[in-house]
Amino acid sequence: MINIQLEIKQIIKKALIDSFNYDCNIQNISIDTTPKNFEGFYTFILFPHLKYLKFNPEEAGNIIGKYLVKNSEIISEFNVVKGFLNLDLSNVILKDLFKSISSSKKWGYKKLDGEEVMVEFSSPNTNKPLHLGHLRNIFLGDSMSKILEANGKKVHKVQIINDRGIHICKSMIAWKLFSDGKTPKSTDIKGDKFVGDYYVMYEKENQKQIKDLIKDGMIEEEASRNTQLVKGAIDLLKLWEEKDKSTMELWEMMNKWVYEGFNSTYKSIGVNFDKNYYESETYLLGKENIKNGLNNNLFNKKDDGSVWVDLSNEKLDNKILLRSDGTSVYITQDIGTAIKRFQDFPNIKKQIYTVGNEQDYHFKVLFKILEKLGYEWAKECYHLSYGMVDLPDGKMKSREGNVVDADDLVNHMIKTAKIRTEELGKIDDFDSDDLIDLYNKIALGALKYYLLRVDPKKKMLFDPDESIDFHGNTGPFIQYTYARICSIIRRAETLNIEYGNYKIDDLENISLKQKKIIDHIYQFPNIIEISSDSYSPSLISQFAYDLAKLFNSFYQDEKIIDGKNNETTSFKIALSHLTSVTIKNSLELLGVDVPKKM
RNA sequence: GGCCCUGUAGUUCAAUGGAUAGAAUAGAAGUUUCCUAAACUUUAGAUACAAGUUCGAUUCUUGUCAGGGCUACCA
Numbered sequence: 001m002i003n004i005q006l007e008i009k010q011i012i013k014k015a016l017i018d019s020f021n022y023d024c025n026i027q028n029i030s031i032d033t034t035p036k037n038f039e040g041f042y043t044f045i046l047f048p049h050l051k052y053l054k055f056n057p058e059e060a061g062n063i064i065g066k067y068l069v070k071n072s073e074i075i076s077e078f079n080v081v082k083g084f085l086n087l088d089l090s091n092v093i094l095k096d097l098f099k100s101i102s103s104s105k106k107w108g109y110k111k112l113d114g115e116e117v118m119v120e121f122s123s124p125n126t127n128k129p130l131h132l133g134h135l136r137n138i139f140l141g142d143s144m145s146k147i148l149e150a151n152g153k154k155v156h157k158v159q160i161i162n163d164r165g166i167h168i169c170k171s172m173i174a175w176k177l178f179s180d181g182k183t184p185k186s187t188d189i190k191g192d193k194f195v196g197d198y199y200v201m202y203e204k205e206n207q208k209q210i211k212d213l214i215k216d217g218m219i220e221e222e223a224s225r226n227t228q229l230v231k232g233a234i235d236l237l238k239l240w241e242e243k244d245k246s247t248m249e250l251w252e253m254m255n256k257w258v259y260e261g262f263n264s265t266y267k268s269i270g271v272n273f274d275k276n277y278y279e280s281e282t283y284l285l286g287k288e289n290i291k292n293g294l295n296n297n298l299f300n301k302k303d304d305g306s307v308w309v310d311l312s313n314e315k316l317d318n319k320i321l322l323r324s325d326g327t328s329v330y331i332t333q334d335i336g337t338a339i340k341r342f343q344d345f346p347n348i349k350k351q352i353y354t355v356g357n358e359q360d361y362h363f364k365v366l367f368k369i370l371e372k373l374g375y376e377w378a379k380e381c382y383h384l385s386y387g388m389v390d391l392p393d394g395k396m397k398s399r400e401g402n403v404v405d406a407d408d409l410v411n412h413m414i415k416t417a418k419i420r421t422e423e424l425g426k427i428d429d430f431d432s433d434d435l436i437d438l439y440n441k442i443a444l445g446a447l448k449y450y451l452l453r454v455d456p457k458k459k460m461l462f463d464p465d466e467s468i469d470f471h472g473n474t475g476p477f478i479q480y481t482y483a484r485i486c487s488i489i490r491r492a493e494t495l496n497i498e499y500g501n502y503k504i505d506d507l508e509n510i511s512l513k514q515k516k517i518i519d520h521i522y523q524f525p526n527i528i529e530i531s532s533d534s535y536s537p538s539l540i541s542q543f544a545y546d547l548a549k550l551f552n553s554f555y556q557d558e559k560i561i562d563g564k565n566n567e568t569t570s571f572k573i574a575l576s577h578l579t580s581v582t583i584k585n586s587l588e589l590l591g592v593d594v595p596k597k598m
Numbered sequence: 599g600g601c602c603c604u605g606u607a608g609u610u611c612a613a614u615g616g617a618u619a620g621a622a623u624a625g626a627a628g629u630u631u632c633c634u635a636a637a638c639u640u641u642a643g644a645u646a647c648a649a650g651u652u653c654g655a656u657u658c659u660u661g662u663c664a665g666g667g668c669u670a671c672c673a
Contacts, residue, residue, distance in 0.1 A: 035613085036620065045616060047653060083653090084617055125673065167673065306671060315601075323671040330673050360602065361668050387603085388667080426634065442636090454611065459604070459666070466610065470636050472622040473611075480636045488633055530614090542612070545621085556629090556638045598636075 001525065002096055005031045005042065007074055008087065012044055015067040020060075022052045033523075039079055040086030041519055047083045057083035094515055095504045097522045102502070102578055106585065108524035110152035116347045119145045119384075121354035122159040122266075122273075126258045127167040128196040130265050132404035132462060133356070136389050136451045139591060141354035142271050143452055143537040144384065146589045151532035156345060157274045160337050163255050164280040165330075166237055171195050172250055173232035174202035184257050190407070192261025195254050202229055241327055265406055269444060270591060277340070279333040286336030287328055289373055290321045298372050311368055319365050334366050335373075342377055350380035352535070357385040357457070384535050387459030389451075404462065413443035416468045417476075421598070430597070438595050442476050445592045449475030452590050453541040473545055475592055478583060481548040483598040485580035488560055492573045497565055502574035507567055513554040514575060520547055521582050528589070537590055544586040551579050 009029045016022045028048065034040040044064070046057050053060045061080030068075040068087065076090035101107050121141020124130060130138075145155045175198045184194040209227035214220055224230070239247040266272060290307060293299045299309045299321060307322040320329060341351060353363060363383035370378035391404065417439040421427060427435060450467045454460040470476035492499055510518075524543065531539040560572045584594050 032616085035617075037618065047616075050653080082617060162673065165673070317669075320671055325671080329671070357603070358667055420636075424636065457603085461610065463610075466623075469623075476636060480634080484634055484637085491633060552637055555633080559633065561633050598634085
């Protein structure tokens with residue numbers, strides 16, 4: 001592959017020697033892409049070198065610029081603005097780029113390099129349905145998996161299902177007390193929603209019971225620990241850890257309902273996992289490791305029997321690892337799960353946890369504990385921390401019912417896609433299956449792009465009205481550009497215009513807009529690499545969007561199928577085709593499908 | 599209180615220490631006898647505040663102000 005920036009650096013190094021007798025270390029020569037509002041493709045910044053050149057910036061820039069145009073095949077023109085030397089690429093190099101892009105099997109995607117990684121995402125609790133926050137998590141994890149793969153890693157996609165613990169016991173006790181034996185089937189409610197309803201019922205009824213106890217003279221703190229429901233849930237948790245038969249049966253039944261619901265949601269958003277981990281299968285391993293740690297004096301036991309780790313030396317405070325009654329807490333199973341995963345997949349180099357930034361502290365503690373326990377790989381664990389999704393009226397709070405349900409949201413997007421598409425009325429030649437497929441692609445494209453275009457680390461606002469906009473910087477806009485190109489390709493084919501094996505050598509002229517497209521596509525491998533290394537799908541969204549913008553501008557300016565059917569026509573079609581493939585491949589990394597017509 | 603994160607156009611997002619701070623949307627004005635107007639073109643509008651480091655700071659450091667998160671024998 002051609003490395004333009006490196007080649008420019010090398011020739012600049014020569015220019016500095018020949019023109020100024022200044023031997024500059026190539027690492028100190030920085031070549032940036034030229035910002036949009038200036039003319040050129042790449043920019044050499046002179047400031048750091050001025051003191052060695054003994055010329056003012058303008059003069060030095062001109063001298064170097066002239067040298068490059070004369071001595072390099074790559075550079076055709078230049079301009080100097082203050083201390084910035086902006087360089088234009090020559091037809092020769094652009095043709096080379098075009099050739100290497102079009103001859104590549106899948107431009108930008110690397111071959112497997114033998115390294116294995118594990119990506120965890122979604123990881124729901126089994127007491128409530130998936131919501132908007134999960135969607136950011138899921139799309140992020142899914143997209144990162146694809147990006148890592150494109151960057152040459154073998155990826156294992158997993159989730160940890162928090163299937164045990166006090167939260168599911170709350171749903172269980174509520175179901176036992178209030179359900180009259182109803183089931184998702186008998187009520188025709190989706191399984192995860194059904195169980196979630198009982199969780200909500202628990203919270204509501206429990207509040208009532210607390211109030212009643214306070215009325216009877218109990219203080220609030222005591223009351224909140226002594227309701228029939230709280231005691232019932234705690235009893236169930238104990239019975240569960242003792243493997244009580246009827247408790248296990250109830251637990252299994254309710255979890256099964258939830259999984260059916262989850263799977264249907266995952267299917268609707270086109271996401272799947274290579275392996276599921278269940279907290280119920282890993283928490284014992286966690287306990288075991290904590291006991292070993294205790295025996296090795298890594299942890300300490302309080303008088304009441306609870307087990308703690310002291311991380312105050314690491315500025316992380318004391319953290320509980322086992323309750324006084326011996327039951328495990330959240331971090332217990334995380335310890336077990338991590339260990340189990342490295343047992344199951346001994347070749348994985350690292351593990352990536354896609355979890356919200358509210359748990360930054362939790363993961364620092366977790367990794368530190370694993371390190372203390374002597375696991376070398378603990379240093380390779382990475383918390384892919386992302387910001388919360390806020391609603392216009394504030395944060396989502398599942399306990400207060402202020403959540404955007406994932407299924408509702410997806411359905412709403414599909415409905416909106418349908419309405420917008422029908423309004424535009426370009427769908428006469430679609431049959432009904434095509435339409436369903438199209439609405440799905442647009443709806444999910446809009447949603448995924450909306451959630452992925454923001455830097456993961458930052459919190460983001462979800463505005464329901466804006467998210468369903470299909471204009472501007474949105475998924476459907478990029479999909480539309482793709483569909484447009486497909487339409488051109490179809491027409492080229494009916495006209496028998498050759499573009500597939502287009503040889504660019506004889507082409508005489510390349511317009512500026514065409515050059516910009518080639519150069520942009522040329523950046524794709526770089527973008528994938530940076531995006532992979534920095535765990536940031538938003539760079540891919542930005543890339544795809546910019547490409548679509550560049551293409552639309554070109555499309556507006558230059559008629560592609562122009563009736564001449566000459567060398568230039570074939571080139572424009574071939575370039576359009578390359579653009580469409582790159583749009584498709586970049587959106588693929590976001591988990592977004594493209595329609596051939598829309 | 600302690601620890602962590604974030605403050606950029608009216609709004610939602612960009613900008614490996616570099617230029618005249620980019621987009622989108624909302625606003626104003628245009629483009630369709632022409633390959634899909636979900637498009638294109640033009641226009642107006644922003645770095646919370648104050649110091650410091652630097653040739654150069656939205657970016658790094660410190661302080662102030664504002665917002666969010668964590669600090670549970672919840673997950």
